[in-house]
Amino acid sequence: MKYVKIKAKTYNEAMMKLKMDYGDEAIPISHKYVKEGGVLNTKIFARDVVELTAAIQEKKPFTRPPEKKSTVDFTVGDNDAARKILTSKILSSINRDIHREDDDGDIVAAPVRSAKPVHEEPRETVFSQEKPNEEKTPGTVTLAKDELDSLKKFEKEFHEIKQTLSRLMDNQRCEPERVAAVASEEDKILEPYKAILTNNDYNQDECIKILDEVKNSISRDDLKDRFKIEKTLKDLMRSRIVTTGPFNVGQKKKIIMFFGPTGVGKTTTMAKLGAIYALREEQRVAFVTIDNYRIAATEQLKKYAEIMKIPVHVVNDQKDFKELIEREKSEIIMIDTSGRSHRNELKISEIKSYADMVEYDFEKILCVSANTKKGDIRDVFKAFDKINFNSIIITKVDETSYIGNIIDVADKYNKPISYFTNGQEVPNDIVLAESDMLVNMMIGSVNNL
Numbered sequence: 317m318k319y320v321k322i323k324a325k326t327y328n329e330a331m332m333k334l335k336m337d338y339g340d341e342a343i344p345i346s347h348k349y350v351k352e353g354g355v356l357n358t359k360i361f362a363r364d365v366v367e368l369t370a371a372i373q374e375k376k377p378f379t380r381p382p383e384k385k386s387t388v389d390f391t392v393g394d395n396d397a398a399r400k401i402l403t404s405k406i407l408s409s410i411n412r413d414i415h416r417e418d419d420d421g422d423i424v425a426a427p428v429r430s431a432k433p434v435h436e437e438p439r440e441t442v443f444s445q446e447k448p449n450e451e452k453t454p455g456t457v458t459l460a461k462d463e464l465d466s467l468k469k470f471e472k473e474f475h476e477i478k479q480t481l482s483r484l485m486d487n488q489r490c491e492p493e494r495v496a497a498v499a500s501e502e503d504k505i506l507e508p509y510k511a512i513l514t515n516n517d518y519n520q521d522e523c524i525k526i527l528d529e530v531k532n533s534i535s536r537d538d539l540k541d542r543f544k545i546e547k548t549l550k551d552l553m554r555s556r557i558v559t560t561g562p563f564n565v566g567q568k569k570k571i572i573m574f575f576g577p578t579g580v581g582k583t584t585t586m587a588k589l590g591a592i593y594a595l596r597e598e599q600r601v602a603f604v605t606i607d608n609y610r611i612a613a614t615e616q617l618k619k620y621a622e623i624m625k626i627p628v629h630v631v632n633d634q635k636d637f638k639e640l641i642e643r644e645k646s647e648i649i650m651i652d653t654s655g656r657s658h659r660n661e662l663k664i665s666e667i668k669s670y671a672d673m674v675e676y677d678f679e680k681i682l683c684v685s686a687n688t689k690k691g692d693i694r695d696v697f698k699a700f701d702k703i704n705f706n707s708i709i710i711t712k713v714d715e716t717s718y719i720g721n722i723i724d725v726a727d728k729y730n731k732p733i734s735y736f737t738n739g740q741e742v743p744n745d746i747v748l749a750e751s752d753m754l755v756n757m758m759i760g761s762v763n764n765l
Contacts, residue, residue: 319345322368323352330368332484340476343371349536364536502531505539509549516720516758517690526552550755557723557751558732560707563589565599569676570648571641575667575703576683577696578655581711583607584740585683586650587620591743593648594626602646603628606637606670607654617652620742638673658692658699668703680705681734686713690721697729710736710749713757720758 320338324330327347334342346369351362506527513523530548531539538544563572572589574582586603594601603621605614605628614630621628627646631637641649653670656663671680682705684696710722713736726733733754739745747753 318372320370320372322370323350323365324368325365327366327368330366334368334370335480338370338372340480341373343373345369345371351535362532502539505542506530506545509545512718512759513720516718516724518720518724522724546759550759553720553723553758554751554755556727557754558726558730559749559751559754560732560734562748563679563734565593565597565648566677569644569646570679571651571674571676572648572679572681573651573653573671573674574681574683574709575653575700575705576655577658577685577688580655580683580685581737582655582683583617583652584742585709585711585735585737585746586652587617587624588737588743588746589735590620590626590650591624592746594624595743599648600646601626601648601650602644603650603652604637604640604644605630605652607652634670634673637670641674641676658696661699664699664702671703679707681707681709682731683709683711684722685711685715686719686722686736687716688721690725693721693725697725697731701729705731707732707734709734712737714738714745718758719754723754723758 320334320342322330322333322337324333330347331344334344347366349364350367352365353363509530510523510527513526518526526549529552530545533548533552534544538548563570574586576582590601590603593599603617603626605617607614618628620626629640629644631640651670653667654663656667658664671678680703682697682700684693688696708722708726708731710719710733713719719736723733733749735746735749736754737746
């Protein structure tokens with residue numbers, strides 16, 4: 317007895333391979349699902365396959381028995397005609413069983429073509445032991461005993477093939493129903509996670525792609541464990557998030573410019589970071605505004621600067637801006653810009669012209685509100701990308717329950733996230749971005765599903 321292992325996509329396919337390779341004598345012992353085809357020997361993008369273990373009886377060498385002298389008479393035209401008649405009958409029987417229709421009248425298997433029938437008059441088959449000196453009836457041929465055994469074995473093998481084909485046809489009819497049932501069960505298990513992704517502004521195709529990655533990363537048994545599904549989904553989303561950490565402030569003068577659409581909270585966000593670096597980090601900070609369109613915003617910034625004892629400068633043109641940057645002695649200079657619609661290419665180009673004049677250590681920050689629709693966020697990134705911004709600050713996360721809209725677009729543009737704001741209070745309502753925190757804000761907990 318020896319043992320073999322066969323891998324296939326499904327159990328039925330593995331059984332089919334086993335029967336084709338080793339015949340009906342093969343005995344299936346056990347099967348299990350294993351991972352195959354992962355990237356770099358990992359489970360990432362691996363697929364489930366069935367591994368079937370079977371026992372094979374080792375056959376002894378065949379020894380041909382000595383030929384017997386006894387013969388029988390088979391009253392047909394000749395030996396070839398006898399085989400043709402028998403083959404025709406067997407193939408006709410297989411054809412009737414395989415060429416059948418389902419309940420709707422559809423053919424479920426192609427017919428097996430029978431051999432060309434032999435048109436002969438019905439004859440009586442007579443088997444008799446050959447006797448010495450006995451005269452033979454005209455038209456009678458004598459077959460040796462081993463030839464008759466060969467014909468019987470031929471008939472038996474055809475009968476076994478017919479039964480095997482019939483079983484395969486039945487299995488093929490049942491397989492689509494089984495696959496559909498398994499897929500339906502998996503979809504039902506993953507439905508709450510699909511709803512979460514949908515709430516995060518992922519469309520239908522994106523949801524299917526993400527959940528397929530989750531299914532390919534865990535075993536079929538783990539698909540029944542909601543906590544493992546949640547962990548796998550969070551790991552996947554975490555891999556798509558890049559954060560910068562706090563701004564790197566060294567010995568050189570640091571310039572930080574804030575820009576973005578109208579009303580996202582750029583001025584308040586700059587005031588929060590100014591307070592952190594001036595009051596907590598004890599750095600020398602200066603505010604600069606080139607926003608000459610909103611008087612209220614300028615006055616608001618001056619009030620924040622007065623409270624925190626931070627100097628504030630208002631510039632009207634690029635010449636004044638460049639001279640101010642060169643003579644200002646503060647270690648950190650934060651620049652507030654006027655809010656611009658992402659559709660106003662001329663005004664965005666104006667902001668870019670100011671940014672292109674900076675020759676110091678420079679951080680360009682795009683501020684985006686979390687309650688913006690994903691389609692609009694894509695347009696914002698595309699419009700402001702000409703300024704070549706370094707990172708993102710997500711504002712107003714307290715006004716929405718999901719932030720996947722921004723995280724997905726940031727991932728597609730390969731832009732890291734530095735901070736997010738969750739209120740109007742200065743300087744408290746700003747948080748350094750961390751991937752674990754952002755993922756939890758996206759997905760929440762499995763207990764809330």
